[in-house]
Amino acid sequence: MIRINCPYCGERDHSEFSYGGDATINYPSLDASEKEWTEAIFFRKNIKGFQFETWHHSNGCRMWLVVERSTVTHEIKSVKPCHPDLQKVVENNK
Amino acid sequence: MKTKRIDNYGKINRDKILSFRWDKKNYKGFEGDTLASALLANNIGIVGRSFKYHRPRGIFSSGVEESGALVTIGSKDRRDPNVRATTQELYNGLEASGQNAFPNVNFDLAGINNYLGRFLAAGFYYKTFMGIPPLEWGKGTAIWMFFEKFIRKAAGMGSASGLPDPDTYEHAHDFCDLIVVGSGPSGVAAAIEAAEKKLDVILVEQDSLIGGNQLAENDFDNSQIKNQLENLGIKIMTRTTAFGLYDNCVVGLLERVTDHISASNVNIPRQRFWTIRAKHIIVGAGAIERHIAFNNNDIPGVMTVNASKHYLNRYGVLTGKRIVIATNNDSVYETAHQLSEAGANVTVLDSRTNFEIETNKSFEIRKGYVPYNINGSKKIDSLDISKSETINKSETINCDQVLLSGGWSPAVHLLSHRGVKPKWDYNNACFLPSDTKENITMVGSSRGLWNKNDCIASGIAGTTDALNRLGISKTNYFFPKPGGWKNPIQPLYEVKYKKSRSKSFVDYQHDVTTDDVRLAHREGFISVEHLKRYTTLGMANDQGKMGNIIGLSLMAELLNKEIPEVGTTVFRPPYTPVSIGALSGRNVGKHFRPLRVTPMHQWNIDHGAKMIEVGLYQRPWYYPKENETLSDSYIREASTVRKTVGICDVTSLGKIAIQGPDSTEFLNRIYSNGFSKLQVGKARYGIMLRDDGIVMDDGTSWRLAENEYFMTTSTGEAAKVMSWLEELLQTRWTDLNVNVTSVSEQWAGVSVAGPKSREVLNNCVDDSLVITNNNLPFMGVTSTFLKGNIPCRIARISFSGELAFEVYVKSDFANTMMDLLWENAKKYDGCLYGLEALGALRVEKGHVTAAELDGRVTIDDAGLSKMASTKKSYIGSAMRKRGVLKNNDREILVGFFPTNLKETFNAGTIVCEKNNIKGQGIGRITSVTYSPELGHWIGLGFVKGGLDKWKDTNLVGADPVRNKQMNLKVVSPHMIDPKGERMYA
């Protein structure tokens, strides 16, 4: 019963969002090696506590968000747009 | 047992008489009765038969913990089984019957199970399933199959109607600062305190009346409390159960809107399923009185002490004439006094020897005595009692009722839903709630407080706690210490009398006896969770509200441990049963899921289309003429397309507008094939891979302008592709200046296919020059106008392998476009064609769709290696070369023909070598169709090693589901016109 405070739409029920995945991965360049890509897409940490993850406001503004959420309590510490330019817009409008 | 209604007692409305039926006979009760109190008032003692042994069962309690009086309410499509008679309010015309008995609860033929008990002990199902030793080990499944239907019939509870539910249910949502669960003294005090501090409060009560256990007091009147709560603006929800607590202070409520009235009104729902979001939760859910395990402790006439008090003071029903109360605590003495005042002859057996209690000597107290056996079968004849230190046959008391109180268990269930483990309190012999960081506070007797003033104080403290946690106040507060009786409780869970083989019940509802717990222990099921599953203790719909602690204490004794070391099972939602109807709410029938239709949906139906569901979409399946069957129709349609022309609604394809200076670079990265050199006015077929190198989707992208593309995706993957593109642009490639917009709903699309398609289009466009072979070559794109000045986009794209065009107009023009195209297609003996013919045409051509691209297939598997560029990197390009995807025994796309061309086959057929027909074989058939062009059945699918390996071998198509086997051969997937000459025509 998570609620996510979308920077554009406001606080909304998690049923409006789709879960993405680990937000901390630096995807390798397209011409990177198979090994680098394997690391990036198959190996995941199983974090107990706060983790950064991506969520898509798929039934809302369609923004991809970085959500800092506790895997234990579902507490959400922060929500930011993934795109740095959108992040700036949000900051400036505060 | 002799139960009767007595004058001057109870809060029922004696001016309003209600008639009801019990087991096909008419009875009367009063407004304010429950079914249980009305049955007791009519001296009906046996209300059901037990789960396994079919022992007669009576009413054990007066509330939600009831584990004996489970009955069936209503009839026909409103038949509702396993309803607790103790919480079912009586209404005029209520129809109820006993369960698990044939012909009826008083005379039940299956009662013989009582004597077969040895065979029905704990683990019976599991053992039967494994086989009965020693002869049948390993043959268990067959035996189980044989016995199952008898066992299920014999060991069952009520049965559902089996008919569609005629009632409606609703989902509702609400928000508040504080939700208080339970309207006893603590809950009410908390709610009032909070409302006075300006919090927005919801007070939830599962009963029809507020008051909690005070409703069992003879001098309690709730009208004043109710006024006070209402005047403070507190939202009171009665007949509403908080069945579960969830993350972030979410409470699930079930409101029973019409279960207490007879008239079924279609305009109001039967039940409402509430999701409440609060900032803080206060739980004052009370405590539940436990029984005591001893021989025959289930004979009708056994009840908890508090229940008897309830029946006397709330319903005016005296539940016995000669009553024995067996206890280990102080809580029973007021009841004993009131029962004797009401005219019963009362004896109290107290297991404690050393204690002081004030009474007016209207009843006898036997200090240091316990009950160890009840004599009787359908009713209590007498009770054997003994000194508590050693159980010996000493004395028998004639009585018609035995009331039990083995202590009280705080209702910690809701807190347990949050994963908060309760802690054992030795002084009070019960589990108490632990503290939690979540905004949940337990108050009243659900935190082990046994007297009213303590409960009230805890309610006020609970609200102070809430205000502090919400940052509204910073006030010191303290909760009263658990307990509150004058004399300490003496733990008493079981009275063991070894010289008897009678049954001593722990869990009445599932017929779990003390011997079952011991058997489970002997057989090694010593963890609480295993014990629970092996014996089914606490797994009935009362969820062990009365019996769990007794089971735990027995296991503790067997293991020589203390109860807290043995642990407690985790309570999970729901606290009391929630109907499936309430869970589904309005999401039934046509509202089960959304329906998507194309803008020409009605046009298609008006022109004879039979529709089929594709995901959420309704798409034309086939357009039968007169008496045509599906296969007559699609064969005709596919042949017509190949011969002249056909028109097919393809609007359900995903459509995405891609705009911005970096659009070309973007497409070049997401498609496996090159897009950098695609000219304006041209389209290209493209394949997208996932990061891991597997095919995600295929489609086309049309270059409308230097920085603008129009992308189509498959119907099924449209939403996924859109999210994927957004993810890439917003998270990975944030430097690209590209904007993607879903325009699926904005454009209506149609495919015009067949050798005459250009002629048809010629007649439909304003300027026929735009679609000549020169001006619109294969894969050419143009933006032009249909007659009537309708702007449209046309691409020369073929899925069928024929000369073909896709035409898109704004959705509002869909019908006009269809009229225009159809009018002209008819001139060439054209047809409308549906998904079935579309499928036939593409299978003939070996084009893959979702049936082939199932998330396991690589671009090479699909025979599309040419689509994988070697000149650039793209999503999936690194991973598609990883080892397992390059094995040479991978399944490769091929075509299939039956060896005997007169035979047919089905999708799902497993392809095997001739002498090795087993398991997953060497391949599978994914799509089949009759090919009008070739005149026999053909298939697409995969086979290990592909065409080169098997092209001259006779293989077998095994279809075990349809009990079919046939010979087949592998052919190229491009089964007609492999060079594509028709498309370029």
Ligand SMILES: [Zn+2]
């Ligand atoms: Zn949003």
